[in-house]
Amino acid sequence: LQMSSLEVSEGVRQYLKTPTFDNWQWEDAEIMVLLQVMYTDLDFIATFNIEPEVLQQFLFEVYRRYNNIPFHNFKHCFCVTQMMYGLIWLTDLKSKMDSVDLLIMLTSAVCHDLDHTGYNNVYQINAQTELALRYNDISPLENHHCAVAFEILERTESNIFRNLSMDQYKRIREGIIKCILATDMTRHNEILNKFKLILPAFDFTNKDHRDVLMMILIKVSDISNEARPMEVAEPWLDCLLQEFYNQSDVEKLEGLPVTPFMDRDKVTKPSSQTGFIRFVLLPLFIELANLFPCLEHHIIDPVRKALDYYTEMEKALEREKKNWAQ
Ligand SMILES: COc1ccc(NC(=O)[C@H](C)Nc2nc3c(cnn3-c3ccccc3C)c(=O)[nH]2)cc1
Numbered sequence: 248l249q250m251s252s253l254e255v256s257e258g259v260r261q262y263l264k265t266p267t268f269d270n271w272q273w274e275d276a277e278i279m280v281l282l283q284v285m286y287t288d289l290d291f292i293a294t295f296n297i298e299p300e301v302l303q304q305f306l307f308e309v310y311r312r313y314n315n316i317p318f319h320n321f322k323h324c325f326c327v328t329q330m331m332y333g334l335i336w337l338t339d340l341k342s343k344m345d346s347v348d349l350l351i352m353l354t355s356a357v358c359h360d361l362d363h364t365g366y367n368n369v370y371q372i373n374a375q376t377e378l379a380l381r382y383n384d385i386s387p388l389e390n391h392h393c394a395v396a397f398e399i400l401e402r403t404e405s406n407i408f409r410n411l412s413m414d415q416y417k418r419i420r421e422g423i424i425k426c427i428l429a430t431d432m433t434r435h436n437e438i439l440n441k442f443k444l445i446l447p448a449f450d451f452t453n454k455d456h457r458d459v460l461m462m463i464l465i466k467v468s469d470i471s472n473e474a475r476p477m478e479v480a481e482p483w484l485d486c487l488l489q490e491f492y493n494q495s496d497v498e499k500l501e502g503l504p505v506t507p508f509m510d511r512d513k514v515t516k517p518s519s520q521t522g523f524i525r526f527v528l529l530p531l532f533i534e535l536a537n538l539f540p541c542l543e544h545h546i547i548d549p550v551r552k553a554l555d556y557y558t559e560m561e562k563a564l565e566r567e568k569k570n571w572a573q
């Protein structure tokens with residue numbers, strides 16, 4: 248089923264702006280068109296004089312540079328970009344931030360996991376991979392994702408920024424680097440604490456405040472699967488655990504340290520999720536909702552439902568184990 252961005256109905260364009268969007272119903276070719284629709288409906292094509300064929304070439308190069316691995320693949324890139332797109336509309340960010348910042352946020356989401364190999368930074372560092380060596384163990388994956396993004400952008404035929412001024416390009420490059428590097432979860436507390444500090448007197452005219460907010464928004468988008476309907480979110484957890492189990496299997500084979508929540512012999516779906524939602528996801532989303540109260544209903548309510556769902560599942564598993572034990 249092919250469709251050009253002109254043929255996307257008004258209904259789909261509205262649905263695309265909501266966190267309930269179900270990525271599993273769409274083929275990759277259609278997702279490519281939906282990504283073009285996002286750049287069009289945020290007026291980036293007009294504002295930044297982006298030629299449609301250059302945007303298509305950019306998105307095709309991006310598509311080519313994501314790998315076929317269970318979780319960090321092109322569909323994940325689309326989910327993160329679509330959540331970022333939904334947050335921009337839900338929070339009415341167009342009226343609070345200028346288009347260059349919105350272009351940085353959307354393009355960072357598109358590029359944020361480019362050429363992910365399915366093995367996280369802990370593995371890269373412990374296995375002393377080429378990436379760890381090249382980036383001196385400092386966010387090796389995120390540095391690589393960002394470098395691949397600019398390899399794509401330095402080629403004229405896929406450089407969507409080619410009609411911008413040097414100043415605009417420098418500002419966009421600085422912003423994309425900041426946002427992609429912010430997705431390294433080992434920096435989670437550093438970035439969240441920075442945001443908590445500036446929240447009481449948040450000032451949209453302060454560049455430092457805007458920079459932290461942009462990092463928070465890509466972080467929220469990146470780990471937001473549980474804010475989606477259960478039938479959309481649950482398959483993503485299966486994909487994530489598949490990737491984590493692949494890594495821990497290889498770590499065991501190579502005699503490398505194994506991260507507990509990645510070990511198929513230790514992790515259960517509900518136990519890993521209840522901890523993650525309670526201690527990582529909810530605190531992050533609640534802080535963002537302090538700045539944008541409307542997010543309470545759109546992303547926090549679904550996450551609380553997910554927490555209840557996994558807590559119930561955890562209890563059912565405990566009861567079953569007890570019955571077996573008797
Ligand atoms: C502070 O660094 C952390 C903290 C937590 C986790 N992950 C977890 O606790 C477990 C495995 N669950 C989990 N992890 C998730 C989800 C979404 N993204 N995501 C994820 C994927 C890759 C790397 C890091 C994270 C958080 C999700 O729904 N659940 C991974 C890294």
Ligand SMILES: [Zn+2]
Nearest residue numbers: 327359360469
């Ligand atoms: Zn990601």
